[in-house]
Amino acid sequence: MMELQPGRIVNSHGRHYVVESPDGTRRICHPRGKKSQAVVGDEVLWLPPRPGQGDEGSIEKIVERRNLFYRQDEIRTKAFAANIDQVLVLLAAEPVFSESQLARALVAAEAQGIPVIIGLNKEDVTVPFAQAWQRLAAYRRLLPGQDGAAAAPLYPVLRLQLDAPDGGTDFPQLRQTLAGRATLVLGPSGVGKSTLINRLIPDAAVQTAAISTVLNSGKHTTTTTTWYWLAREQGCAVLDSPGFQEFGLRHIAPTELVRCMPDIARHATGCRFYNCTHIHEPGCVVRAAVEEEAGPDGDEADGVPHDGIAASRYALYQALFAELSG
Ligand SMILES: Nc1nc2c(ncn2[C@@H]2O[C@H](COP(=O)(O)OP(=O)(O)OP(=O)(O)O)[C@@H](O)[C@H]2O)c(=O)[nH]1
Ligand SMILES: [Mg+2]
Ligand SMILES: [Zn+2]
Known part of the structure; x- marks a missing residue:
């Protein structure tokens, strides 16, 4: 029996993965199944080729990811x-x-x-x-x-x-x-x-x-x-990484969005409405915290802490909330 080897995916091209061993040596491996779910950064366990089967290994297992x-x-x-x-x-x-x-x-x-x-x-x-x-x-x-x-x-x-x-x-x-x-x-x-x-x-x-x-x-x-x-x-x-044009967020629920925008989230905890969307509820503290004005010198990054939510950030929240609710 050949033994499983530890490695890390350092590059991928279709179903060809470059797997790096702890000693730094690299080799091409293929995923075992039909689906190739491994991504760059994954720690994997892989098997060297059997004698006479070329020099490409096979990825047997993806170690549980941190993120x-x-x-x-x-x-x-x-x-x-x-x-x-x-x-x-x-x-x-x-x-x-x-x-x-x-x-x-x-x-x-x-x-x-x-x-x-x-x-x-x-x-x-x-x-x-x-x-x-x-x-x-x-x-x-x-x-x-x-x-x-x-x-x-x-x-x-x-x-x-x-x-x-x-x-x-x-x-x-x-x-x-x-x-x-x-x-x-x-x-x-x-x-x-x-x-x-x-x-x-x-x-x-x-x-x-x-x-x-x-x-x-x-x-x-x-x-x-x-x-x-x-x-x-x-x-x-x-x-x-390759440059991206569109960054889809279909995996994020609209109600999860506020947690992912820290400048808005810091106000949301004070909102008195249970399940507030912070979009239309009258008296919502998030909406009340939106600052239309920039800082004193017209530059919001004027060195003075601002607790209010920048209007441009709230507008992004509104647009994303609508998109993810659609
Ligand atoms: N003027 C200027 N040009 C720069 C600077 N840094 C990089 N560039 C140029 O910007 C261009 C694009 O750089 P890349 O490193 O290829 O950009 P990339 O983000 O890897 O692009 P993709 O691989 O297409 O996603 C090249 O012509 C670089 O020489 C800089 O500080 N000033
Ligand atoms: Mg590039
Ligand atoms: Zn609210």
Whole structure:
């Protein structure tokens, strides 16, 4: 009897999975059944080929996952990765990002309890960068700490210039958050996800491509998710992923949504209505907390904690609630 071997899926292409053994050796394996349910990041048990049966192994078992980050579109489920410690949602000055798609990715991460950091790349493209930075005000601004904790932004938002020698203003902070964790790099096409991987791991030599500024979109250069080690002994890995356009949230119930939007959830607990949808109920405290006004200097991230809900975030909640109820 051949013995089951432990391994981790580091890349997949259709029914071909690249499985990495603890000693770092890699080989192609196929899933045993008809369905291929394994995803990058999965820990698996696999069997080497029998003598004379080629050199591809077979995946026998997927070890129970800590988490699975995925999107659920109308017709299909698209798994990005399993067993990750955090998601870096990378955006850029160009192409112009969709706040709705950003919010959706954040909701999907919260639903799985996966911490998120947001990166805004291409600081050198100054005017579009300033506009994009402003559009992220609701994510950057400080929320008062709860239970004695210090005030903190809704999400950390880092300024980056990933093709520059120093990596941009907040690159040192990015390096710090990557240490000791497995980070899925997620975002639209053309924002610089693969550029980041190449910068961190020069051996990776991942293909990158210039965006089309005419179409305001990337070229979808990366087509599969890949797990790269930065420091294997410390468990530090970064995962490159294909750019996404639409982030479906069909797997989230409308009543679950508020829990996945922390700036809204912090008010929802005070709502006196049992089963309040926070959409139309008169006297709902969530609706009362929506702030139409920006901060004193017009920038919501003015360094002063704001407890109110940014109007743009509440509008996203309303739109998503309606969509998921449909
Ligand atoms: N101006 C500027 N361009 C950058 C910066 N970082 C990356 N780029 C460029 O942006 C383009 C897209 O980069 P990629 O790394 O291929 O983007 P990606 O997110 O991997 O895109 P997909 O694989 O299509 O999802 C390339 O031409 C990069 O050279 C930056 O800081 N400033
Ligand atoms: Mg790429
Ligand atoms: Zn309410």
